[in-house]
Amino acid sequence: MSEDLLLELRDLSVSIVGKKETLPIVKGIDLHIPRGSIVGLVGESGCGKSMTAKSINNILPPFARVTGGSIIWRTEASGEVDLALLKEKEMRKKCGTEIAMVFQEPMTSLNPLMQVGEQIKEVLTIHGVERDNKKAKDRVIEMLSKVGIAEPALRYNAWPHELSGGMRQRVMIAMAMICQPKLLIADEPTTALDVTIEAQILSLIKELCRNNSMSALVITHNMGVVSTLCDYVYVMYLGSVVESAPVKELFNNPCHPYTRGLLSSIPHVGDNPEFLHTIPGNVPDMKKHFKGCDFCLRCSDDIKQCFFEKPALTETGAGHFVRCHRSLGA
Amino acid sequence: MPALLRRFLGVVFVLLGVMLLIFIMLRIIPGDPVSVLLNEHVNPATVEKMTESLGLNKPLPEQFFSYLLGALKGDLGKSYYMRKPVTALIMEAFPYTLLLTVLSAAFAWAFGIGTGIISAIYNNRLPDYIFRGLSLFGISVPVFIVALSLQYFIYFKLSLLPLTYNGSLQSMILPAIALGWNSAGSVARLTRSSLMGELEAPYIDTARAKGLTTRQAIVRHGLRNAMLPVITMMALQLSSMLSGAVITESIFSISGMGKLALTAVQTRDMPLLQGTVLFMAFVISMGNILADVINTILDPRLRV
Numbered sequence: 001m002s003e004d005l006l007l008e009l010r011d012l013s014v015s016i017v018g019k020k021e022t023l024p025i026v027k028g029i030d031l032h033i034p035r036g037s038i039v040g041l042v043g044e045s046g047c048g049k050s051m052t053a054k055s056i057n058n059i060l061p062p063f064a065r066v067t068g069g070s071i072i073w074r075t076e077a078s079g080e081v082d083l084a085l086l087k088e089k090e091m092r093k094k095c096g097t098e099i100a101m102v103f104q105e106p107m108t109s110l111n112p113l114m115q116v117g118e119q120i121k122e123v124l125t126i127h128g129v130e131r132d133n134k135k136a137k138d139r140v141i142e143m144l145s146k147v148g149i150a151e152p153a154l155r156y157n158a159w160p161h162e163l164s165g166g167m168r169q170r171v172m173i174a175m176a177m178i179c180q181p182k183l184l185i186a187d188e189p190t191t192a193l194d195v196t197i198e199a200q201i202l203s204l205i206k207e208l209c210r211n212n213s214m215s216a217l218v219i220t221h222n223m224g225v226v227s228t229l230c231d232y233v234y235v236m237y238l239g240s241v242v243e244s245a246p247v248k249e250l251f252n253n254p255c256h257p258y259t260r261g262l263l264s265s266i267p268h269v270g271d272n273p274e275f276l277h278t279i280p281g282n283v284p285d286m287k288k289h290f291k292g293c294d295f296c297l298r299c300s301d302d303i304k305q306c307f308f309e310k311p312a313l314t315e316t317g318a319g320h321f322v323r324c325h326r327s328l329g330a
Numbered sequence: 331m332p333a334l335l336r337r338f339l340g341v342v343f344v345l346l347g348v349m350l351l352i353f354i355m356l357r358i359i360p361g362d363p364v365s366v367l368l369n370e371h372v373n374p375a376t377v378e379k380m381t382e383s384l385g386l387n388k389p390l391p392e393q394f395f396s397y398l399l400g401a402l403k404g405d406l407g408k409s410y411y412m413r414k415p416v417t418a419l420i421m422e423a424f425p426y427t428l429l430l431t432v433l434s435a436a437f438a439w440a441f442g443i444g445t446g447i448i449s450a451i452y453n454n455r456l457p458d459y460i461f462r463g464l465s466l467f468g469i470s471v472p473v474f475i476v477a478l479s480l481q482y483f484i485y486f487k488l489s490l491l492p493l494t495y496n497g498s499l500q501s502m503i504l505p506a507i508a509l510g511w512n513s514a515g516s517v518a519r520l521t522r523s524s525l526m527g528e529l530e531a532p533y534i535d536t537a538r539a540k541g542l543t544t545r546q547a548i549v550r551h552g553l554r555n556a557m558l559p560v561i562t563m564m565a566l567q568l569s570s571m572l573s574g575a576v577i578t579e580s581i582f583s584i585s586g587m588g589k590l591a592l593t594a595v596q597t598r599d600m601p602l603l604q605g606t607v608l609f610m611a612f613v614i615s616m617g618n619i620l621a622d623v624i625n626t627i628l629d630p631r632l633r634v
């Protein structure tokens with residue numbers, strides 16, 4: 001079973017390490033990405049999604065560090081590797097070739113002072129994949145056309161600011177795909193784009209995954225993105241996974257009150273716009289240590305136990321895990 | 331490039347304004363040049379003759395326009411005091427100032443950019459504390475103190491380099507350090523803060539995610555972005571060094587532009603003062619245009 005997993009986060013913790021105190025941001029999460037599947041990671045802003053993603057290819061900011069757990073990467077070529085223990089040099093060799101990433105802000109994620117084609121070509125040159133300049137350039141142009149950019153030879157020389165948001169995200173995807181990686185991490189790839197462009201980018205990612213038998217970790221706070229793209233979803237709240245299930249199961253049978261809140265926050269045509277559903281309250285301060293359930297202050301369903309004991313992640317159905325006292329029938 | 335043309339047109343207007351302003355100012359401040367040139371106890375007839383020969387009795391607009399016409403032809407009049415054409419005096423003095431400026435800019439920028447980069451990379455660790463302290467020292471200690479301390483330690487205590495300028499390149503080293511000291515400090519601080527800002531930019535994450543090491547990401551992507559504001563600052567420094575080395579040149583007795591301007595003020599030499607101020611204004615404007623041109627070359631967003 002575990003041989004089918006391309007990536008396995010085991011009890012992964014990430015913390016902001018200061019001089020005086022350590023602030024946990026990701027609190028021991030388990031996450032599996034089977035080969036060839038698209039896994040979603042959802043949760044509201046600040047819950048630690050990006051930090052989780054950045055710990056995989058170790059591009060965490062200087063103040064954050066993996067403080068526990070392991071990141072198991074399984075490939076035929078190199079067997080089982082714990083990315084968390086990998087030397088920086090070895091890690092960089094995998095980045096761009098085996099593990100690629102697409103970010104939220106396609107404008108600022110590209111270097112404004114470098115032509116987009118050159119930025120894509122850099123992946124080939126840095127890894128020594130294609131030393132011949134002309135061939136490398138041809139490969140970039142071919143990739144640009146694969147991600148749906150018209151007149152790719154012309155666009156090769158474009159500067160980032162000359163392209164629209166959707167085009168820039170296509171460039172980012174081309175950059176990620178050029179070495180045919182095994183895993184694509186997409187951190188809110190469509191949050192900065194408008195809805196029609198969002199649909200195009202999502203179907204592009206889906207198609208590229210299919211055609212290249214690539215796996216993907218898609219991070220979003222948008223349940224709509226999850227339903228169109230993902231096979232399996234993890235719902236994250238305040239640095240922990242609170243529920244995970246296959247997409248259909250999660251949408252049909254959400255168990256955690258937070259997941260239910262997220263699902264009913266999706267507006268439908270015909271809803272009364274004055275009564276949009278929201279989850280009350282804000283994400284609580286991570287600094288405050290609290291022994292009860294992290295969600296209980298915002299929960300409308302809480303029972304006494306929720307204030308005194310953290311619920312454990314428990315399997316309630318096939319592949320369906322929930323962290324909630326209530327749904328365990330307590 | 332019409333933008334550049336517009337900038338040059340702007341410079342012409344700036345220079346005209348400077349010319350008019352200095353012309354008026356020199357004529358409303360008390361004390362006239364003739365009484366400085368002649369002894370105070372000469373008879374009024376001599377004063378009148380002198381005034382007439384210098385053209386100071388003509389109406390002001392006429393004086394201004396004849397000066398303007400001359401300036402267009404490269405003739406900035408004749409120095410009252412040194413009895414030589416102003417243009418010739420400037421051309422004599424400028425090479426010294428240019429050499430001083432080039433040397434001190436080289437020192438200031440190499441040192442400032444180098445330590446700024448190290449500071450940014452070792453943010454809040456020992457090298458950063460050292461260089462940040464040095465650069466704070468650099469911007470807060472006045473030029474004359476730096477100059478005198480250098481003379482005291484390097485010449486008087488250690489006898490490593492000459493006290494004042496004597497025509498050799500070695501004797502230009504102390505003046506160059508003294509003049510570049512402040513600039514080095516401000517370049518270091520700006521480089522540090524600018525680079526630290528760029529290191530948080532998402533494109534650095536992108537670079538690392540595609541397999542560059544942090545160092546490669548800084549060198550290939552961060553540095554270029556971080557240098558844009560620094561270059562603007564350096565061009566401004568260059569023109570202010572070129573035009574304002576009065577203190578340094580006096581301390582090290584270098585007969586450059588600063589010293590020329592100082593002499594002009596001390597002797598109420600109107601044509602010479604007008605000439606040097608105009609020339610400095612020209613140099614500063616050119617420095618600003620140079621900064622724009624370089625930034626346009628580096629930053630595609632500024633190209634139209």
Ligand SMILES: Nc1ncnc2c1ncn2[C@@H]1O[C@H](COP(=O)(O)OP(=O)(O)O)[C@@H](O)[C@H]1O
Nearest residue numbers: 016025043044045046047048049050051052286
């Ligand atoms: N630059 C930063 N400085 C301090 N704390 C930060 C910074 N960036 C992120 N954090 C902390 O990390 C937490 C998780 O951030 P992140 O993973 O970016 O959230 P998400 O991607 O889910 O919106 C935030 O709630 C915040 O507390």
Ligand SMILES: [Mg+2]
Nearest residue numbers: 049050187188
């Ligand atoms: Mg994020």
